[in-house]
Structure formats: structure tokens, C-alpha cells
Amino acid sequence: MSAWLRRRALVCAHLFFALVLLSPAQGSAQPFDVPYVPTPQVVVDEMLRLANVGPDDFVIDLGCGDGRIPVTAAAYFGARALGIDIDPGRIAESHANAKAAGVTGRVEFRQGNLFDLDISKASVVTMYLLPDINEKLRPRLFQMLRPGTRVVSHDFSMGEWQPDRVHSVQKRMYYWVIPAQVGGRWKLDADLPGVGARSYELEVRQKFQQIEPFARTEKRNFAVWEPRLNGKSISFIIVDNDLAHRYEGTVEGKIMQGVVRTGAGTAETQTPFRAVWVGSL
């Protein structure tokens, strides 16, 4: 077993035994899904840095403990923040910590179950939960969060949803960006240098942020190279008439638009492209 797997097994065991042993002692009427184990401050700082938190962000910490993540987001990253915890004692600590840090105007704490919280206004969601709770939470993240919302989890991943980044400073942190929904058939139009007016049917298969597009015209098929989806940002390359056309755009609902870059270096040209979602596969 690798050192990392050993460490991960130890962390899981630690949290599991803490859950079994500590939860009844808390005396809460509501069940705890996860015991209280605070994130070290160094890791809190790294989680917020990893998500590139800034003054325009609204950070929600699910299971906020003593409120250290929301308080740090407000005090040192200028964000607004909200923490929810099932344990009223932790919420009292969170209020006291926000007051001590002078950020009561920018943070809010609520006592309640994280699975009941409306998280749709978050631009960043943080968590230090458990692997099975993360997996249970995943459909809610996809239902409620806008494309482009960043998600950071301390120590635990999210099942088959591969992270966009893994970051390790003392502990392991997982980072994802909620992807736009792009799966289906698109009609893509562009007026390409060296080709002329083109109308492709673009078929996109999607699993989380992984996409596999394929393009065709009435006469022939085209491989689509280097496809990437990052929140609402999409890019891919189609080689047509021996030229690489690099598409870079954004997806808003059923419209994808942006620019096509053709040619290299000083010879590069840019033309607009637009695609409309026409149906599912």
C-alpha cells in the first residue's frame, strides 16, 4: 500500500470512528452525517486560494464547524460567506469567531441540515465531509449550482466525478468547476479562412466535464481535437482543408459562441462562430 493510500485509510478510519463514537454524545436531535474535525488553518487558506476566492465571491461551507472557512473567506479574501452546521454549539462558536474577526457584516451562519440548504447563489462551495456524503451531495451540486461555480473538498473526492485539480499542502484538496451542459447535437456555423462558409453538425457526448465532440458536414466527417470544457468555457480544434481551426467560446444555455483562430503566429486570423443546440443524442 502506498504512503498516500495508508494516510487516506487512516483519515477515513479516524473520521469513521469519530462519527460512531462522537455523534451520540453531541445530543443533537438531528443526525450528524460527519463528526467535527476542524480543517487546519493552513489548509483553509490553501482551499480558498485554490478556488481563487476574491471580493466578488459568495462562499458556502457545508458543515462549517467553528466557521473558520467562511470567516477566513470574509476576513482575508474579501468575500461574502455563509456556513451551515447541524450542531447549534458550532454555530455559536462560528458567530463568536466572526465577531472576533470583525466580519459579522459579511458572513452568515445557519443551524440546519446541509442537504436542505439552497446553495444556488454560491460561486464557491467548500466542504470537509466524508466520501459517501460527498457522493450523496454531488447530484445537488449539479442541480443547484451555476456552471462555473468552484467546488473544493478537503481530503475527499467525489466518486466518479474526476477533479479538475488536486492540490496537496499538508492535506489533499480536490477542486472542480461545475461544467455547463453541452451534451447533444449542435448546429455550428462559421465563415472560415481558407474554407468559406461552413455549417457542421456537432455531436457532443458529455460525462461531467469530460466531452467527446464529433463534427460532420453533408459530405464528410471531421475528428474534433483537444476538446476542453471549463465551466461555461469550451474549446476544441477542427482540421478542415488542411488548416487547424481553434474554437474558443462560451456556452449559455442553448447557445455556444466565440471565436475561431486559424493560422499560426503573426498569420493568425480570428473569425466569430456560433452554434445552437438542436437536440439530444
Ligand SMILES: C[S@@+](CC[C@H](N)C(=O)[O-])C[C@H]1O[C@@H](n2cnc3c(N)ncnc32)[C@H](O)[C@@H]1O
Ligand atoms: C469535518 S467537520 C468540518 C468543519 C469545517 N468545515 C472545517 O473544515 O473546519 C464537519 C462538520 O459538519 C457538520 N455536519 C455533519 N452532518 C451535517 C449535516 N447533515 N448538515 C450540516 N452540518 C453537518 C458537523 O457538525 C461538523 O461540524
